[in-house]
Amino acid sequence: MEAVTVEGVTKTFRIYKERASTLKERLIRKDRNRFDSFLALDNVSLxxxxxxxxxxxxxxxxxxxxxxxxxxGILYPDQGTIRMKGKVSSLLELGAGFHPDFTGRENIYMNASILGLSKREINRKLNDIILFSELGKYIENPVKNYSSGMYMRLAFSIAIMVxxxxxxxxxxxxxxxAAFQQKCMDQLIKLKRNGTTIVFVxxxxxxxxxxxxxxxxxxxxxxxxxxxxxxxxxKYLSFLAEEENKRLISEQDTDNSSKEHERDAVEEESVISRDPSTDVDENRWGNKNVEIYEVELLDKQFKSKLSYLSNEPLNIILKYRVNVAVQKPIFGIGIFTIDHINCYGTNTHIDQYYIEELKENETGNIEIQIPSLHLGTGTYLLSVAVHDENGHQFDYHDKKYSFKVSSLSNETGIIKLNPKWLQRSGEF
Ligand SMILES: Nc1ncnc2c1ncn2[C@@H]1O[C@H](COP(=O)(O)OP(=O)(O)OP(=O)(O)O)[C@@H](O)[C@H]1O
Ligand SMILES: [Mg+2]
Structure with a gap:
């Protein structure tokens, strides 16, 4: 049996334009629309x-x-129908339905009677409502002095007790x-078990x-x-990650183009005597015998991406240029949290991928394939480097790149260990 039926519901709001303030403005605007229509719900059925x-x-x-x-029933649809079967109780905006000058206790009477309870029923439930809310003596204070959490406690207690x-x-x-949220969650699970229909935003x-x-x-x-x-x-998380990715890429583009403008301006000024040692970048150092001139983060389709889901593959591309021939170079990466905790670091030497030499004027790229990002939700920073066997840096980019990871599950921490749980009886 259906408890809620929504059929072809459309709702538009009128957004009023700024009022004309002078007579002249009023006369000029006379024949124009004074409002725009905004389609908030478009033919929704559920x-x-x-x-x-x-x-x-x-x-x-x-x-x-x-x-x-x-x-x-606070709003009416422009088109379509809504049918609700049974007593509806709602927790919408904070404080909606409360009278600010009345005490918590008085508001319980008012609110519960609006929800259809008789005075006798309310008297019977009053103590339970107050107990559940844990508001104690504050129940005798006017609700206008309540904190947001206190409003919510009262509203939730009433909504479920009816x-x-x-x-x-x-x-x-x-x-x-956190404690009250857990209590609410437990209560919702209990209501659900008892057959209450719940719509939860x-x-x-x-x-x-x-x-x-x-x-x-x-x-x-x-x-x-x-x-x-x-x-x-x-699906929603993938969509959010994609949206975030577009935002980060456009942010990076505007960042780069403003940096290019800055650089152009500097180059124009100092074109005659450009001293490379004054070219300071706090997050980059090394003698530039080998230069990493571009770093790209790509998804499995080799599309540029800055926002990933946990367990998604990540490919890092380091594009390099050789200014002075070098022997046995080592390329490396490090991944950090935004508070600079090192989550992971490795290099070609550790992973036994040996490069004998790089010749002068050679260009090329190093691809680092990470099959699955075992990282929790958060923003991470990436360092990349190329150095010689003794650790002398050719080019070190210290936490210059960032990417985001979102995870569907609720585990905590920065790494995902994907454990399996087993329960056995008796001694191990
Ligand atoms: N009374 C109103 N007058 C004009 N526009 C409104 C009105 N109420 C809502 N809107 C507009 O309708 C759209 C949908 O709003 P709604 O509050 O339903 O969003 P929501 O999904 O609940 O968002 P949130 O996650 O921020 O709570 C928004 O663009 C909002 O500005
Ligand atoms: Mg909302």
Whole structure:
């Protein structure tokens, strides 16, 4: 049986243009539109089975909260229909539905009666609500003096104690402290077990995966994916990594072009007497007998990429130019966290890949193939180097390159060990 049915729902908002302030402006603007229409939800259809828990995820402004507000009845659709079966309780924006001058206790009465409880029912549940919220004596204070976490505690406690058939939650849990968040999560799992239908909006994909039977991804007001949490979250993360990649590459391009402009300007000024020793780069040193003139990070299709998923392959290309012939050069790489903890370092010597010599004026490239990035979520810095057998640097680029890694699972730390767990009875 369906608890929620959304059919062909479209919602547009009017964005009002700045008001004309002078009479002249008003006369000039008279015949123009005073507002733009913004399509927040575009022909959305969705059914949610009774007793299931469905997560809504998507980037900021994609329409998740708008959809929840339509389900609650705070907003009405322009087109389409919405049917909800049973008592609906919702946790939307923080403090929505509370009267700021009333105390926590008074707001419980007000809020719970709006949700359809009689005074007697509220009296019966009052203590449980206050106990669950852990607000203690603060329950007698006006809620306008509450912190965000305290608002959330009160709102969550009321929303669950009214024993709704359908519970709608919009992100608010994130403002609770870790202990209360865990308590809320446990409570949601309990409600789910008792057959409550839950619609859960969150940017915490770990919580989403833990709680939801199904996840719906909304982008620009449309459903783009609807399926098992793992599959949908995976696709969403790949999409985010791709978006982030585009951003990082365009950032790098503007960075490089502004550096080129700077360099052009400097070269124009000092074209007559250019002293290479004044060409200082704090993150680069060496005698430049061999020069690494470009470093590229590529994905498995050899496309330039700066944002990776854990366990994805990474190829690093070091393009070099030889200014002075050298014997037995060694190329190396190091990967660091942004607080400069060395995660991994290796070189051609360690990996027993020997290069006998590099001839003067030779150019070439070194490709380092990493089959799988066993790194946790975070930003990492890359150092690259070429030096001689004794460690004398030809060219060292110290943490000059960065890339991002995102991981679907919730393990902590910087490396992924991919363990297998086994339980056996008796002695080992
Ligand atoms: N009352 C409103 N008037 C005008 N535009 C609105 C209104 N409410 C929402 N919007 C717009 O509709 C779009 C969807 O907003 P919505 O709040 O649903 O996004 P969301 O997916 O919940 O984002 P977030 O992750 O940031 O909470 C946004 O572009 C927003 O600016
Ligand atoms: Mg929102």
């Amino acid at each position: 059914t949610i089975k009774k007793g299931s828990t469905v997560g809504l995820m998507g980037r900021n402004g994609s329409g998740k909260s708008t959809l929840l507000k339509l389900l609650t 024993e709704p058939d359908i519970l709608l939650i919009d992100e608010v849990l994130a403002v609770g402290d 969150s940017h915490d994909l770990g919580a989403m995966e833990k709680l939801c039977d199904r996840v719906v991804w909304i982008s620009k007001g449309k459903i783009v994916e609807d399926g098992s949490p793992r599959k949908t979250i995976d």
